[in-house]
Amino acid sequence: MKRSVWLLLIVALVVVYPLLFTTPFLQRLGALVLLYAIAASAWNIVGGYAGQVSVGHVVFFGCGAYASMAFFTHFGWPPIAAVPVGMMASMGIAALIGVPTLRLSGHYFSMATIAVAELARLIVTNVEALGAAVGLSGPVMPRTVFDLSFTSALPYYYLFLVVLLAVLGLTYWMENSRIGFYLRAIKDNERAARSLGVQAGRYKLYAYMISAGLTSIAGTLYATMYGFVDPDSGLGILTSVKILIMAALGGAGLLFGPLVGAAILVPLEEISNNLLGGKGAGLTFVVYGAIIMIIARFYPSGLLKLALDRLASTKPALSDQKVRDVA
Amino acid sequence: MSMSLLQVLIGGLLLGAVYALFSSGLTLIWGMMNVVNFAHGDFVMIAMYVAFMVWKVFGGGPFLAMPIAAMLLATLGIIAYFSLVRHVMKGPMLAQILGTFGLALLLRYGMFWTFGANFQSLPENLVGGTYDLWGIRIQASRLLAGTLAIVLTITLHLMLTRTSLGSKMLAVAEDSTAAQLMGIRPDRMQAIAWGLAAGLTGIAGALIATFFYISPTVGETLAIIAFVTVSLGGFGSITGALVAGLLIGVIESLSGYLIGAVYKDIVVYTIFIAVLWFRPQGLMGKN
Numbered sequence: 001m002k003r004s005v006w007l008l009l010i011v012a013l014v015v016v017y018p019l020l021f022t023t024p025f026l027q028r029l030g031a032l033v034l035l036y037a038i039a040a041s042a043w044n045i046v047g048g049y050a051g052q053v054s055v056g057h058v059v060f061f062g063c064g065a066y067a068s069m070a071f072f073t074h075f076g077w078p079p080i081a082a083v084p085v086g087m088m089a090s091m092g093i094a095a096l097i098g099v100p101t102l103r104l105s106g107h108y109f110s111m112a113t114i115a116v117a118e119l120a121r122l123i124v125t126n127v128e129a130l131g132a133a134v135g136l137s138g139p140v141m142p143r144t145v146f147d148l149s150f151t152s153a154l155p156y157y158y159l160f161l162v163v164l165l166a167v168l169g170l171t172y173w174m175e176n177s178r179i180g181f182y183l184r185a186i187k188d189n190e191r192a193a194r195s196l197g198v199q200a201g202r203y204k205l206y207a208y209m210i211s212a213g214l215t216s217i218a219g220t221l222y223a224t225m226y227g228f229v230d231p232d233s234g235l236g237i238l239t240s241v242k243i244l245i246m247a248a249l250g251g252a253g254l255l256f257g258p259l260v261g262a263a264i265l266v267p268l269e270e271i272s273n274n275l276l277g278g279k280g281a282g283l284t285f286v287v288y289g290a291i292i293m294i295i296a297r298f299y300p301s302g303l304l305k306l307a308l309d310r311l312a313s314t315k316p317a318l319s320d321q322k323v324r325d326v327a
Numbered sequence: 328m329s330m331s332l333l334q335v336l337i338g339g340l341l342l343g344a345v346y347a348l349f350s351s352g353l354t355l356i357w358g359m360m361n362v363v364n365f366a367h368g369d370f371v372m373i374a375m376y377v378a379f380m381v382w383k384v385f386g387g388g389p390f391l392a393m394p395i396a397a398m399l400l401a402t403l404g405i406i407a408y409f410s411l412v413r414h415v416m417k418g419p420m421l422a423q424i425l426g427t428f429g430l431a432l433l434l435r436y437g438m439f440w441t442f443g444a445n446f447q448s449l450p451e452n453l454v455g456g457t458y459d460l461w462g463i464r465i466q467a468s469r470l471l472a473g474t475l476a477i478v479l480t481i482t483l484h485l486m487l488t489r490t491s492l493g494s495k496m497l498a499v500a501e502d503s504t505a506a507q508l509m510g511i512r513p514d515r516m517q518a519i520a521w522g523l524a525a526g527l528t529g530i531a532g533a534l535i536a537t538f539f540y541i542s543p544t545v546g547e548t549l550a551i552i553a554f555v556t557v558s559l560g561g562f563g564s565i566t567g568a569l570v571a572g573l574l575i576g577v578i579e580s581l582s583g584y585l586i587g588a589v590y591k592d593i594v595v596y597t598i599f600i601a602v603l604w605f606r607p608q609g610l611m612g613k614n
Contacts, residue, residue: 052420096600099604110363115599119593123593289429289433292432296421296423296424
């Protein structure tokens with residue numbers, strides 16, 4: 001009861017946020033939080049729920065971003081129309097990485113994700129049709145409303161919010177379906193799960209492919225908003241780092257963990273970039289490295305879990321007490 | 328075979344020997360404790376900057392840089408083991424991967440912040456000039472790096488297989504509980520392995536810096552090369568790493584020569600994917 005009230009309050013706050021804070025900077029910040037929350041929530045499906053740590057998720061982000069810009073440049077499609085193309089390419093790449101490595105120990109998977117992301121960056125940098133080192137641009141002027149090219153961040157905010165809710169809805173459904181139970185069993189003890197007949201490799205692959213497809217949507221949305229993608233923004237390792245640190249800091253394997261992580265880190269990064277300028281870029285990632293190490297060493301389950309545990313230990317919920325009394 | 332092709336082959340072998348040297352540390356750690364050091368390439372990068380500073384401040388060459396870098400990196404490795412790796416290696420997969428990945432970012436962007444993104448390099452004739460043997464031109468810096476790297480990799484293999492310290496380390500790799508019952512301290516052996524592996528990246532970095540570009544992000548490229556080498560050679564196998572390293576060096580140089588310099592990394596990374604698909608246990612590995 002109490003929990004659903006809190007949830008409603010938070011949802012209401014998220015919905016009215018851009019109407020309360022109307023400056024372009026704050027609206028854009030809100031939109032970026034939601035955009036990274038989409039990507040981090042997608043990462044969470046394979047990194048959090050399936051326990052397979054992808055450190056090269058940017059390759060799927062890049063598929064989405066490059067598909068939309070390339071189909072606009074060569075065929076004049078509205079950028080958003082290339083979503084299915086980006087998703088299919090992403091799921092293909094996910095299968096290329098996942099099929100051989102998800103049978104092996106998790107380290108192979110992580111190494112392969114880094115190598116494939118870097119491979120994709122090198123290839124794209126040398127392909128003229130994909131803009132090589134310069135990158136590709138979207139429509140300069142919106143031709144129709146389907147180009148989704150707006151000057152204000154407000155429409156993007158609500159577009160991203162709808163997509164985020166869809167991604168979270170899908171994750172919630174997965175959590176409570178057969179695949180969610182299988183993934184939890186595999187993460188807890190893969191050998192035990194296998195001995196009970198769970199096809200571990202197959203379900204990890206499903207999770208990875210779903211995660212890849214959803215990440216590519218985030219990439220398309222990113223390219224639509226910025227109207228531009230280049231090898232660094234679309235395929236650089238730093239985007240992978242941002243995606244995974246937001247999920248891991250908030251709480252990998254928790255539904256709202258990635259959103260919490262994005263709500264903390266995106267504003268921090270924007271502020272530090274504004275204060276420190278170009279020099280800040282290096283420093284931001286020094287801090288990110290330190291945060292990642294601290295999470296791994298002390299709080300592998302993330303801040304949201306820590307906060308929830310703290311709340312649960314100080315004030316046991318009324319409903320819990322009743323249950324205990326009855327028992 | 329034309330002379331220039333032979334020259335490319337020899338250059339590739341000498342470069343590959345250095346790959347083998349720093350990859351052998353990664354394979355040692357993996358084999359002993361089932362942990363992949365994602366910061367391994369960045370250890371080599373730090374050593375390259377040490378070599379750069381040794382030249383800049385003291386005007387010294389690799390013979391001064393090697394011991395300094397080896398000591399510094401071995402210390403870094405042991406600190407990383409005791410403060411980080413020892414704690415995350417028993418934790419969930421997320422912690423195992425992110426621990427050293429975070430360390431990699433910290434080192435990489437720390438150097439980026441201190442030295443900037445610019446590429447540096449050591450003067451070309453720091454280690455003598457270029458030898459001309461019957462029309463084959465070989466840089467002295469590569470000859471020194473390659474020969475020393477092969478000698479050190481073989482020494483590491485002999486140390487592991489022929490000395491009592493090596494036997495203790497292999498015992499921990501085989502079964503750390505059983506080793507502990509025999510009076511071997513797994514914790515100490517693992518710390519020694521981290522010190523050794525990191526120390527070797529120190530020497531490899533000081534050597535490779537004499538003929539390679541130096542930049543904060545070079546560690547990522549070198550890390551992937553080490554992943555390819557180690558998986559091709561078979562995880563845990565030093566001799567596998569030696570053969571695979573030489574092979575990767577030759578393939579990289581040949582593809583750079585035959586297809587074009589920008590494609591050499593693409594070829595090497597593609598080999599990695601092919602190995603994972605068709606021979607995940609590596610050339611020397613057992614199933």
